[in-house]
Amino acid sequence: MEHRLERIKKQLHSQSYKLTPQREATVRVLLENEADHLSAEDVYLLVKEKAPEIGLATVYRTLELLSELKVVDKINFGDGVSRYDLRKEGAEHFHHHLVCTECGSVEEIEEDLLGDVEKLVENQWGFQVKDHRLTFHGVCKVCQKAAVANSSN
Structure with missing residues (x-):
């Protein structure tokens, strides 16, 4: 630290x-x-x-x-x-997040998933990308397992 x-x-x-x-x-x-x-x-x-x-x-x-x-x-x-x-x-860029809409947990994705998308944006729209953010909203593994367990009871 x-x-x-x-x-x-x-x-x-x-x-x-x-x-x-x-x-x-x-x-x-x-x-x-x-x-x-x-x-x-x-x-x-x-x-x-x-x-x-x-x-x-x-x-x-x-x-x-x-x-x-x-x-x-x-x-x-x-x-x-x-x-x-x-x-x-x-x-070089902000990292990405997975946000669970059920429990509110947040997971981080360290890999830059948008390199190709940035190139496409720069080439097709002539837009110089300085940074990007990507947040996926959905249901995490833990909540999915809990839902399956509850539905089988």
């Missing part, structure tokens, strides 16, 4: 920003809870445990800055809540 924190610090410095104690606390929470797709409020509650003096507005500003600098990606899974996801080190 310290290695990634140091890389984020360098990324901030390269854009003339400092890793203030408030920003560091926010980044640490994101690193410690990377798989959880936290909302700003979730991040704030966890930051508050580490640094009670940090306010919600500071956490919001930090998340927006990290989003602008492409340290995190701001995502919405259709539930009206913005969530923050650390961009993987060296990732």
Whole structure:
């Protein structure tokens, strides 16, 4: 984790920003809870445990800055809540998600599935793609198994 924190610090410095104690606390929470797709409020509650003096507005500003600098990606899974996801080190693109409409679980797909689609968009529409996001909504394996088990009872 310290290695990634140091890389984020360098990324901030390269854009003339400092890793203030408030920003560091926010980044640490994101690193410690990377798989959880936290909302700003979730991040704030966890930051508050580490640094009670940090306010919600500071956490919001930090998340927006990290989003602008492409340290995190701001995502919405259709539930009206913005969530923050650390961009993987060296990732050229945002990763993809599988969202279960039954239990709300979120799985990540690390492979870039859209390379050919990007080329098609660029060639046919003359559109220069900078990034893309793909979210599949459906029913996860666990919920499918539970549904089968319930229907056979």
